[in-house]
Amino acid sequence: MSRATLRDVAKLAGVSVATASKALNGQPQVRAQTRERVVRAAEQLSFSPNTLAQGLITQRSGTVGLLTSDLEGRFSIPILMGAEDAFGSDQTSVFLCDARGDAIREKHHLRALLSRRVDGLIVVGARPDTRLSLGELPVPVVYAYAPSDDPADLSLVTDNVGGGRLAIDHLIRCGRRRIAHITGDPGYSAAQDRARGAVERLAEDGLGLAGGEVWFGMWSEAWGRGATRMLLERTPEVDAIFAGSDEIARGVLDVLHEERIEVPSRVAVIGFDNWSVLAGNSRPPLTTIDLNLEHLGRIAAQRLSAAMDGEPAAGVETFPVRLITRESTAPLR
Amino acid sequence: MSRATLRDVAKLAGVSVATASKALNGQPQVRAQTRERVVRAAEQLSFSPNTLAQGLITQRSGTVGLLTSDLEGRFSIPILMGAEDAFGSDQTSVFLCDARGDAIREKHHLRALLSRRVDGLIVVGARPDTRLSLGELPVPVVYAYAPSDDPADLSLVTDNVGGGRLAIDHLIRCGRRRIAHITGDPGYSAAQDRARGAVERLAEDGLGLAGGEVWFGMWSEAWGRGATRMLLERTPEVDAIFAGSDEIARGVLDVLHEERIEVPSRVAVIGFDNWSVLAGNSRPPLTTIDLNLEHLGRIAAQRLSAAMDGEPAAGVETFPVRLITRESTAPLR
DNA sequence: CAGCGGGCCGAAAAGGTTTTCATAAACGTC
DNA sequence: GACGTTTATGAAAACCTTTTCGGCCCGCTG
Known part of the structure; x- marks a missing residue:
């Protein structure tokens, strides 16, 4: 399996890269027949667009960073799953970073993520206590589980x-x-x-x-x-x-x-x-x-998406927990 | 916090982008004094290089995909931690994808990852049974925990x-x-x-x-x-x-x-x-x-790095487990 | 028949970086 | 003082895609 570029597709279909791009992206100004040719060429070469290049021009990488403090802890995982789930995999992929509770490592990861031009950040703490804000960043951030100490940040916590x-x-x-x-x-x-x-x-x-x-x-x-x-x-x-x-x-x-x-x-x-x-x-x-953590993760993803679309939020949102009834409780008779 | 580009840095330092690039990347053909100026300019603008653009030209994204089948299961996590740990965070970041044991979702994630031009892939199964190979891909793959059914793939399993x-x-x-x-x-x-x-x-x-x-x-x-x-x-x-x-x-x-x-x-x-x-x-x-899973994850990362550097491997490698002695066993006296 | 509008298509710029190659300056040698 | 060498710098191409805009051809209108 090699790496076909849009140029290759265009050449095979006998059109310019511009039309090839439009054909593949469903732009209207291209004849049905032409589009068909392009699509077939793309399939034939098993073309898959280079997201890096796309990100370069659209100024959106289609990625978010998930900064957690303790992966082994059982709380991060459901949140992470909810978040990963809420971003459709074709739209947005998530970078996982575990800082292991170490501030230095966190700074490190943060730099790397910003360098990768993530569109947003979810920070999930190890325990529900307040944590230090990451401060002002060029991308929106939402804190989950552990709230930020800065009320200007958006934090999502369980009740x-x-x-x-x-x-x-x-x-x-x-x-x-x-x-x-x-x-x-x-x-x-x-x-x-x-x-x-x-x-x-x-x-x-x-x-x-x-x-x-x-x-x-x-x-x-x-x-x-x-x-x-x-x-x-x-x-x-x-x-x-x-x-x-x-x-x-x-x-x-x-x-x-x-x-x-x-x-x-x-x-x-x-x-x-x-x-x-x-x-x-x-x-x-x-x-x-x-604790409904998976739900918390999903909401975190939604809030982050909203913020990336220019609808930022702030403050602490508290989410309800729910009772799971099994057999260790029952009415006194 | 805004977004400075190399152009901005170059302008501020009074040099061309070419020299700015060289200065920041430690290339030798630049005067110490010039380098100094550039570095200072970069700091002043809190410049961080756009990894997408870098990846575009170096043909290396500096990312790998981690495709797991069940995140909630306790086996993926240590492997994942080991792998994440072995790739230094500044070198390589990992995309986390949970297919939830669903083949369709896996295909989906796979497409997305390839589109993102990951440099390699780690596939970790939910249980130690043999799983279907992903087949021939444009990037190296290593299977961890659950071995691939194709002996041409590299699989890492516990003993x-x-x-x-x-x-x-x-x-x-x-x-x-x-x-x-x-x-x-x-x-x-x-x-x-x-x-x-x-x-x-x-x-x-x-x-x-x-x-x-x-x-x-x-x-x-x-x-x-x-x-x-x-x-x-x-x-x-x-x-x-x-x-x-x-x-x-x-x-x-x-x-x-x-x-x-x-x-x-x-x-x-x-x-x-x-x-x-x-x-x-x-x-x-x-x-x-x-089971030493964290170690398995680290090795997976190493093998993947090796494969990305052109030293592919194949077959099934089995890793030893170890005894943890606590108090539920003791010599008969 | 001239002019015009609409439908399709392609050329080119843009995005941010690295790398190659040419150029310029400075230096040393005879 | 001419020439070769070294050293430092910059211009430009390349990576791959999207998008804007201009151009072409066609059919239609007056």
């Missing part, structure tokens, strides 16, 4: 407060009244926000947290186990546990199981993240909150 | 047979003699290969599988649990279980725990994949086999 509310709301609807909250690192805004949503929703029903306070700790199964043991000792009458992540929820379930406490009949458990390998395979399968 | 051997070898060294193997879907070559390696290694010590045969099933915790229950009923004297994946291993551990069978003192358990969220958080943490 963690709402997620906390939603979890508690569900538990209350299940008739639970003694609800505890075990969650991760208090240094994460995600942990704080979810906890705040939970407390607020409890207060609306005149309730407080079982166990007296939020159990902050780490984002791990081990912490889920440890906290649950302590909780059971201190507050054995607990009838529901809201875990700040599915990992923690797995630890919670594990200890409940070990203690022969039935889930959901005696204690209901709800997780967070809908990380399917954890939530779907647990015993029983875990009710949890889904 | 599943060796992985099976390694797992059993470790268990034997721990003094275990009654070893069972519970694994996933027999339709996966990965399952077959790992089982084969296991059986071979056992035979070398004159052993057979405890439980009489390989327990094929599904790649899920639930199957791990179910199979373990059946196994314990049939062969209660088992002293080690080799699970075909970490998910399965989690199910195995779960049932052993439930049955109050101590791990590793009475039964040792080894997993496969080193999926850290599962293997690292289990009780006890899981000894397992790591």
Whole structure:
């Protein structure tokens, strides 16, 4: 397979490159018969237009950069998939860059992307906390998951407060009244926000947290186990546990199981993240909150497209999360 | 931030574009003082060369395509990271395309990538089974994880047979003699290969599988649990279980725990994949086999670079896996 | 029949860079 | 002072495509 250029096509079809171009691009000022000849020539040579050259004259490369901080983390991927999906592959291709959480590497990638004349940039953070703005750039940028610290930028984030509310709301609807909250690192805004949503929703029903306070700790199964043991000792009458992540929820379930406490009949458990390998395979399968990240990625792509078409936006947009009901929660009978 | 061209830089420095180009690219035939002037002008305008234009004349776009079949799957990501890492970001950027296992979409992406004049292609499959070759293309291709069915292509795969051997070898060294193997879907070559390696290694010590045969099933915790229950009923004297994946291993551990069978003192358990969220958080943490996928990705990038520089390769290269020792295995005392 | 408008087509410029080749200047040698 | 050499610079072509604009031919109108 070689590399045919438009010149070759034109020559084979017996026309000029100008008409060949117009014929292939569906411009009207070319006779049907001529167009036909050109199209056939193009097929015969399996011609594919050089996007670099096109980009040079149209001043649009048809590419965007996706700058992520941690690829291995599970949050970037769905966003990335949503974004990749929303840009039709024939219209726009995405450059993937993983900065590995390193500011130097990020600068590096940024330079490279601008040199490649990307039409726009999506920046997705590793955790939902505010991150430094990239500053003024010659192309539009949208921040996803982790908002920028500059309100002049456009940031798209998930509603963690709402997620906390939603979890508690569900538990209350299940008739639970003694609800505890075990969650991760208090240094994460995600942990704080979810906890705040939970407390607020409890207060609306005149309730407080079982166990007296939020159990902050780490984002791990081990912490889920440890906290649950302590909780059971201190507050054995607990009838529901809201875990700040599915990992923690797995630890919670594990200890409940070990203690022969039935889930959901005696204690209901709800997780967070809908990380399917954890939530779907647990015993029983875990009710949890889904962050809708793929949707977030799609919206990011749309907003970016709009900005590239001259309709910029700014501020922080918050997107709702949703409840995934499985078997670890059920109404008290 | 605007967009300075080389012309602007040249004008500001009071030279021609030709010398400006040479100055910035470190060509020798330019006076030090002149170079200095040009460099300063470039900085002042924060000039960044248009890679599209460069690619047009050098006939190298400095980009490669990464065509994956399932992004959400956990196997593509490490490979992708390794590859992205091996191409220095300033040299080569990678276009990410997820075909979602759909042949049509793959064709689509392929056309787009070729149109973008990528210098090469890495194709990473969703599962280690042989996949269809893309056929003859104008750029070099390397297949990673899933080998191509065409021996004229270059494929890079992990050594599943060796992985099976390694797992059993470790268990034997721990003094275990009654070893069972519970694994996933027999339709996966990965399952077959790992089982084969296991059986071979056992035979070398004159052993057979405890439980009489390989327990094929599904790649899920639930199957791990179910199979373990059946196994314990049939062969209660088992002293080690080799699970075909970490998910399965989690199910195995779960049932052993439930049955109050101590791990590793009475039964040792080894997993496969080193999926850290599962293997690292289990009780006890899981000894397992790591596929070294990031390394595979790096090698893929290297082989591709070599091919782009005119040193093509063909055939299937198999890469060793490695044992990750945690606490679910230990010598019998 | 002159003039005119419309339909098709091609020549040429543009986009930003690299590279080749010619030119100019400076220098050293006899 | 003439000539060959080296060194530094610039003009122009090339990469591939799109788009503008001018030209040609045709048929139609007056």
